[in-house]
Amino acid sequence: MGFKAKARKNKVKTTTDGDQKKKSISGELPCAIKSCNRFADKRLGGRSLSFDDATEMWGSGNFLSTKGRVRVCKSCYRSWKKENKNDDMY
């Protein structure tokens, strides 16, 4: 019995292990203002305010402070800046 083996063409898909880069669009440091859920990373424009500044703006208990500093996101900083236009230094 002649049995011809059919050469099967198997399309082998090489699965390249895609090195998934951790693409973090969002930041790592959450904004200290409790009512805000943005990020205060430096590269995202986050700034840190003093405890007193933050208290004046948001009231004590409405933000978290770290060692006397309050890390806020860009937009919180801007709203604070608006309220505290005592100098035009940028």
Ligand SMILES: [Zn+2]
């Ligand atoms: Zn914020």
